[in-house]
Amino acid sequence: MIKTIAVKNNYELVKDVAIVDLLKGEYKWYWIDFHLPTDEEIEYLRDPFHFHPLAIEDCINHLQRPKLDYYEDHTFFITQSLNHQTLKRDEIDFFLGENYIVSFHLNPSTEIEAVWKRFIESTNIEKWEPTHVLYLVLDKMVDSYFPQVFKIEERLTEIDENSRGRSMEALLEDLFDTRHHLLSLRHTISPMRDLIYRVLNSQRLTSIQEKREYYSDIHDHLLKLTEMIEANRELTTDIRDSYISLNSHQTNHVMKVLTVITTIFMPLSFIAGLYGMNFRYMPGLSSKYGFFSTLILMVLVAMGMSLWFKKKGWFK
Incomplete structure (x- = not known):
């Protein structure tokens, strides 16, 4: 048009x-x-x-x-x-x-x-x-x-x-x-x-x-x-x-928490694995309080490592 x-x-x-x-x-x-x-x-x-x-x-x-x-x-x-x-x-x-x-x-x-x-x-x-x-x-x-x-x-x-x-x-x-x-x-x-x-x-x-x-x-x-x-x-x-x-920071924070948890459980896994070996003669196997002593030791190790990590500021 x-x-x-x-x-x-x-x-x-x-x-x-x-x-x-x-x-x-x-x-x-x-x-x-x-x-x-x-x-x-x-x-x-x-x-x-x-x-x-x-x-x-x-x-x-x-x-x-x-x-x-x-x-x-x-x-x-x-x-x-x-x-x-x-x-x-x-x-x-x-x-x-x-x-x-x-x-x-x-x-x-x-x-x-x-x-x-x-x-x-x-x-x-x-x-x-x-x-x-x-x-x-x-x-x-x-x-x-x-x-x-x-x-x-x-x-x-x-x-x-x-x-x-x-x-x-x-x-x-x-x-x-x-x-x-x-x-x-x-x-x-x-x-x-x-x-x-x-x-x-x-x-x-x-x-x-x-x-x-x-x-x-x-x-x-x-x-x-x-x-x-x-x-x-x-x-x-x-x-x-x-x-x-921000997303990377959040991912890093999650990874840090998982790393701390993994690190705490590493010595506990070592102790549990050590006493899980099927040898006939091992120290503490015949003890009446051996099992409970091991549990207390594992708890103390976990608490000690948690306090140390907290002091280092890893939980922030």
């Missing part, structure tokens, strides 16, 4: 203008949105727009890395938004010319729809222009990243608070899922940050340089998001290492 909207020289807004009429140059500027286009509608990019074949190829071949390409009479942008439910990336492409902006996306875009509606309902059409539309869509994209990062931070806080008493398998599974989501966000946000940085430092995009402070604000948000993602990735590592260390 193709939607069109145009601004006349007297700043009157006109919707659903035929593409042929838009190209006659009778309008101050216009915006065309290719929303889930068919193969026949995609051909409009070749004729009558005559966009560069490489840019058209990038539009069709989904999913490309965010980038900026300069051509003779237009500039081509590839941007990425996030699906709020699946966290998958959706590509939105833009052709920016002197008096037009063309958006192209193969999936529904809430950002495009929001800016389109805002444009139609605006009472100050004079401030609108192609670079302003591009800024608003990019700003909506970047703003949609923040809830995803905040949701991951809340999840990490929940994991950290409930880490005690959980099995290592369940905890590590949650941490790896969180790290996977963070990696997916980083693969979207980092290229977008680089794209905006290139836009800000481009000498060819003079119309955007006039709105430099707006695009700088987007870049600042992307820098903040990058720092938040890296901090959260480090937090997942810290939680994992802390839990593994």
Whole structure:
């Protein structure tokens, strides 16, 4: 589907203008949105727009890395938004010319729809222009990243608070899922940050340089998001290492207790084994109190070793 909207020289807004009429140059500027286009509608990019074949190829071949390409009479942008439910990336492409902006996306875009509606309902059409539309869509994209990062931070806080008493398998599974989501966000946000940085430092995009402070604000948000993602990735590592260390400490404590118990019973096992040998003549075998004396000796040995271990601090 193709939607069109145009601004006349007297700043009157006109919707659903035929593409042929838009190209006659009778309008101050216009915006065309290719929303889930068919193969026949995609051909409009070749004729009558005559966009560069490489840019058209990038539009069709989904999913490309965010980038900026300069051509003779237009500039081509590839941007990425996030699906709020699946966290998958959706590509939105833009052709920016002197008096037009063309958006192209193969999936529904809430950002495009929001800016389109805002444009139609605006009472100050004079401030609108192609670079302003591009800024608003990019700003909506970047703003949609923040809830995803905040949701991951809340999840990490929940994991950290409930880490005690959980099995290592369940905890590590949650941490790896969180790290996977963070990696997916980083693969979207980092290229977008680089794209905006290139836009800000481009000498060819003079119309955007006039709105430099707006695009700088987007870049600042992307820098903040990058720092938040890296901090959260480090937090997942810290939680994992802390839990593994705690688990190792508990295991070592158990092993220490078992070692102490084994050590105490070693001399007792030796005494019991010594008197369990089937020799006919052994000291104490004919004694009336030999059995009880041996038991008392074993108890005294066990108590003596326990007190000695306690003094050494082995029971802490």
